[in-house]
Each structure stands twice: as C-alpha cells, then as structure tokens.
Amino acid sequence: MVQKVNATRGMRDFLPAEKARRERALNIIREVYRSHGFTEIEAPAVEDFGRLHSGLGGDNEKLSFSILKRGLTGQDLSDAAAAESTDSLTDLGLRFDLTVPLARYYATNRAQLPGVFRAIHIGPVWRAERPQRGRYRQFVQSDIDIIGEGSALAEAELITATSQALDALGLQDCAIRVNDRRILTELLNHCGFSEEEHAAALITVDKLDKIGAEGVVAELAEQNPEAADEIGRVLARFEQAGATVAGGAPLNAEAIAAVLPEGVASEAAAHLDELAQAVTPGLPAGVTLCFDPTLVRGMGYYTGTIFEIAHPGSGSSVGGGGRYDGMIGRFLGEDVPAVGFSIGFERIMELVELPSSSDAEVVALISDKDLPAFQLLALKRELLDAGKTVRIVWRQKNMKALLSNLAAEGVTHTAAVRAETAGAADLEIRPLAG
RNA sequence: GUGGCUAUAGCUCAGUCGGUAGAGCAUCGGCUUGUGGUGCCGAGGGUCGCGGGUUCAAGUCCCGUUAGCCACCCCA
Numbered sequence: 156m157v158q159k160v161n162a163t164r165g166m167r168d169f170l171p172a173e174k175a176r177r178e179r180a181l182n183i184i185r186e187v188y189r190s191h192g193f194t195e196i197e198a199p200a201v202e203d204f205g206r207l208h209s210g211l212g213g214d215n216e217k218l219s220f221s222i223l224k225r226g227l228t229g230q231d232l233s234d235a236a237a238a239e240s241t242d243s244l245t246d247l248g249l250r251f252d253l254t255v256p257l258a259r260y261y262a263t264n265r266a267q268l269p270g271v272f273r274a275i276h277i278g279p280v281w282r283a284e285r286p287q288r289g290r291y292r293q294f295v296q297s298d299i300d301i302i303g304e305g306s307a308l309a310e311a312e313l314i315t316a317t318s319q320a321l322d323a324l325g326l327q328d329c330a331i332r333v334n335d336r337r338i339l340t341e342l343l344n345h346c347g348f349s350e351e352e353h354a355a356a357l358i359t360v361d362k363l364d365k366i367g368a369e370g371v372v373a374e375l376a377e378q379n380p381e382a383a384d385e386i387g388r389v390l391a392r393f394e395q396a397g398a399t400v401a402g403g404a405p406l407n408a409e410a411i412a413a414v415l416p417e418g419v420a421s422e423a424a425a426h427l428d429e430l431a432q433a434v435t436p437g438l439p440a441g442v443t444l445c446f447d448p449t450l451v452r453g454m455g456y457y458t459g460t461i462f463e464i465a466h467p468g469s470g471s472s473v474g475g476g477g478r479y480d481g482m483i484g485r486f487l488g489e490d491v492p493a494v495g496f497s498i499g500f501e502r503i504m505e506l507v508e509l510p511s512s513s514d515a516e517v518v519a520l521i522s523d524k525d526l527p528a529f530q531l532l533a534l535k536r537e538l539l540d541a542g543k544t545v546r547i548v549w550r551q552k553n554m555k556a557l558l559s560n561l562a563a564e565g566v567t568h569t570a571a572v573r574a575e576t577a578g579a580a581d582l583e584i585r586p587l588a589g
Numbered sequence: 590g591u592g593g594c595u596a597u598a599g600c601u602c603a604g605u606c607g608g609u610a611g612a613g614c615a616u617c618g619g620c621u622u623g624u625g626g627u628g629c630c631g632a633g634g635g636u637c638g639c640g641g642g643u644u645c646a647a648g649u650c651c652c653g654u655u656a657g658c659c660a661c662c663c664c665a
Contacts, residue, residue, distance in 0.1 A: 161638095161656060214663060217590090252665085280665085285590070287658065289665085296665060358663095453664065464665095471664065499665030523624075555626040556615075571625075585625085 165292025191316040195275040198256045207248045213455035215251040218282040222247040249281040262486035271303040295500040305492035311433035313496040322439035329442045334450035335423035346385035361451040403445030406431040473502040517544040522572040537579035
C-alpha cells in the first residue's frame with residue numbers, strides 16, 4: 156500500500172456480510188411498517204440551505220454539511236469576508252434528519268397524497284459531529300410519520316408500529332419514555348421562568364440523570380434563584396413519585412397527576428393517557444412504556460408529545476420522535492398536524508443478533524486451474540437455469556482455507572470442475588459444512 | 590466543538606534501557622499427500638499513519654497533523 160486510505164471521517168464501508176445483515180434488518184423493519192398501513196417514500200439527500208437553517212433543527216443546524224455555490228468568484232469571497240458571513244456562499248446542504256425533508260416533501264406533493272398520510276422514510280443523513288462508537292457522520296435513520304392527524308390516534312399508531320418493529324428484530328428490554336413539550340413549558344412557567352429562560356432551563360433539566368436534582372437546582376440558580384428553588388420542589392415531587400428512576404412512572408392519568416404540581420398541563424396529560432390506553436394492550440413483551448417528566452429532546456420543532464427509546468445495551472438513545480404540528484405550516488402556509496418516530500438504525504444494528512438466513516442454495520464451482528471460460532460459463536448457465544446461485548472459483552493449494560472462506564461467505568454447496576467435466580450431469584454437488 | 594488514549598506486513602499482534610524490525614494467519618513457489626479440508630521446505634511483502642524536531646543513532650523521546658476509540662457536549 157502506497158498510502159493509508161480511509162473512508163471519509165465518521166463514514167464507513169460495509170463488507171458484504173455486514174451489508175447483508177443490514178439489508179435483512181431493514182427488510183424486517185419495512186415489513187412491519189407496511190403491515191401497519193404505512194407506505195414508503197424517497198426524498199433527495201440535499202435540501203435548500205435556507206430550509207435546513209430555518210431554526211427548526213436546533214443544534215443539528217450547526218452540524219449540517221453545507222454545499223458551496225457553483226462557480227464562485229474571488230469577488231464572491233471578498234463580499235462574504237466583508238459581510239463576515241459565509242451564508243452567501245452556500246445555497247444547499249445535506250439533510251441532518253428526515254423530518255425537515257418530509258415536511259417539505261408533503262408541502263410539495265400534498266395534492267397527490269391522502270388526507271392522513273402515513274409515511275415510511277428510510278435513508279442516510281449527515282451531521283458533522285466528532286465520531287465515536289454509535290455516533291457517525293453519515294448514518295441511516297428509519298422513520299415513520301403520520302401527517303394530518305391531530306389526535307392521540309397518531310401517536311398510538313406510531314408507538315405500536317415501532318414497538319412491533321423492535322420486537323420483530325428480536326430486541327428485548329426496550330423502554331419508550333414519553334413526555335409532552337406542553338408539560339415542560341407549563342412546568343417552567345409554574346416555577347417562574349421567563350420565556351427567554353426556557354431553552355437554557357430545559358437543557359439543564361435534561362441533565363438530571365447525570366448531575367442529580369441538586370446539580371440542576373444549582374445550575375439554574377445562576378440565572379433565576381427563585382425559580383430554581385421552585386423547580387427543586389417539583390423535582391423532589393418527581394423523585395417521591397418514582398418518576399426519575401429507571402423505568403419512570405407508569406403512563407396513565409393517575410400517575411401523571413401524582414407527579415405534576417396542581418393545575419399543570421391537564422390537557423397534555425389527558426392526551427398521554429389516551430395514547431397509553433390505546434397502546435398498552437398490544438405492547439410486545441420486550442417493550443415498556445413510561446412517563447418521564449424530565450424527558451426534553453433537543454430538536455427545536457417539537458410542539459407536543461415527545462418520546463425516546465432507551466436500551467440497556469446502548470449508552471445513548473436508540474430512537475426518538477414527537478409531534479411537530481408547526482413545521483409543515485412553515486412550508487405550506489397552513490398548519491397541518493404531524494408526528495414522527497425514528498429508529499436509530501446504526502445503534503439498533505449494534506444490538507440485534509440476526510440469524511444468517513438465506514435458505515437458498517449457493518453453489519461454488521471449484522475449477523482446476525486454467526480451464527477455459529466457455530466450459531465454466533456453460534456449466535454456470537446450466538446451474539442458473541436450474542435455479543441455483545452460482546459462483547466460480549479457482550482451485551487453490553490450501554483447500555482448507557478456501558472452503559472455510561467460502562462457507563463464511565454464504566456458499567452452501569461445492570462441486571469440482573475438471574477438464575473432462577462435460578456438463579452439469581457430471582458434477583458431484585456436495586454440501587459444505589462450516 | 591472540548592479533553593484523554595491509540596496507530597508496526599493483507600489480518601491479529603510482539604518489539605525491554607533509543608542501536609535502522611519479528612511471529613502467527615493469509616499470499617506465492619517447490620516437494621509430499623488418494624486432484625476436497627495433509628505435512629514439510631522456501632519466497633515475496635513494512636520510509637513502523639503522515640510531517641517536523643532532539644540525538645552520533647528514533648518504531649521507541651518531543652511538537653504538529655490525520656484517523657480510530659473513550660469521556661464530555663449533543664443526539665439516532
């Protein structure tokens with residue numbers, strides 16, 4: 156090797172065996188989503204820069220890859236330098252999630268879509284993060300969304316379909332934590348935080364499991380001591396109700412009322428209760444549902460219900476979503492309710508164990524060296540016509556290594572080809588033991 | 590974006606106190622073996638991630654850089 160070559164930072168190559176494993180998992184997920192009445196769409200990886208930076212993507216906007224305009228001149232560069240902004244140099248960007256493109260897609264194609272649209276949207280997204288395990292710069296998200304349904308039916312269908320997909324992948328011990336943005340907003344108002352203080356306060360509350368209630372209160376006291384004291388009392392109430400420990404509080408009206416202060420978010424609580432009643436009876440054994448009043452989620456576009464999938468085998472969340480009723484109105488000029496649920500495909504793949512399926516018969520023709528191509532292709536055609544999958548390899552000295560490599564690559568049978576082999580009838584097709 | 594750890598042959602790794610690199614597997618060749626899983630002998634393959642510096646001498650010490658991993662941050 157002349158020089159070390161790598162795939163681009165944070166992006167990966169997949170060898171055939173891993174690619175096959177990913178495709179199998181993806182097909183399982185698609186199958187479940189389809190059976191729940193969702194239909195698959197595709198949208199471009201590139202979106203308009205302005206749409207990606209409309210303030211809806213939260214922190215992810217800062218992580219997006221931008222694309223330079225074609226044919227920039229030195230004058231363009233000095234203009235940008237004078238304006239101290241690179242915005243004029245860029246007009247497109249790679250999508251950092253599938254939700255913003257879906258909202259744009261819906262606004263574009265609404266006339267040809269059903270009134271309540273159930274979409275499957277699977278594809279790569281890009282974020283310029285610092286990579287590590289379970290965190291890449293290119294990764295696949297697997298989303299389902301329901302557009303045009305404002306009732307808890309939408310959340311219930313999404314959570315049910317996603318739970319079934321996790322179950323079909325063989326995952327156990329998944330916990331779906333649920334909360335509502337309106338609950339968070341009312342809690343902060345109740346404590347006495349001003350609108351401007353909300354964003355920073357939410358980030359702090361989100362750290363509860365890491366820095367504890369004292370840590371949260373101490374951090375918030377820096378900007379608003381009185382409200383921080385009040386939130387300390389609220390958090391104490393959460394703890395008393397068991398809502399802050401793993402597993403959280405049950406998701407029903409009584410438990411929610413027990414956790415929240417008097418008069419806070421009764422509308423949102425009723426919405427959560429309704430969706431829990433619809434979902435719980437059909438929940439697979441490997442998935443539990445709970446109410447977590449401290450669940451925040453960073454995306455700026457959520458307006459109502461929010462949820463997140465946790466799994467003990469993963470340090471970070473393996474999925475998430477929520478209601479974003481305001482976003483489509485940005486593109487369409489008319490508000491349309493919408494909810495989405497995303498599975499973090501890369502993180503799921505680190506948890507699932509899939510059997511190496513493929514019951515198809517894969518035959519390797521092991522040919523003596525230097526047999527003519529016409530002889531080998533004639534044999535291959537005969538076997539293909541008989542419905543087999545065929546691969547041609549040359550005989551090599553170390554048969555042990557050859558055979559075990561073939562087995563690892565999914566070959567199930569072998570047949571020796573010699574100069575005197577006239578047709579498939581002369582082949583002795585033998586099963587290959589791993 | 591911040592901090593820490595790591596980088597040696599195609600792969601997995603060893604390399605002590607600084608003295609210009611080794612093993613196993615893989616590859617290739619010869620012989621052996623019942624031409625389908627054997628055994629023996631031999632060969633090729635490395636500017637030690639990259640770029641600087643210290644030194645008579647650097648894989649080894651120092652600085653920078655790139656990539657991976659880990660903890661933050663954030664999230665899928």
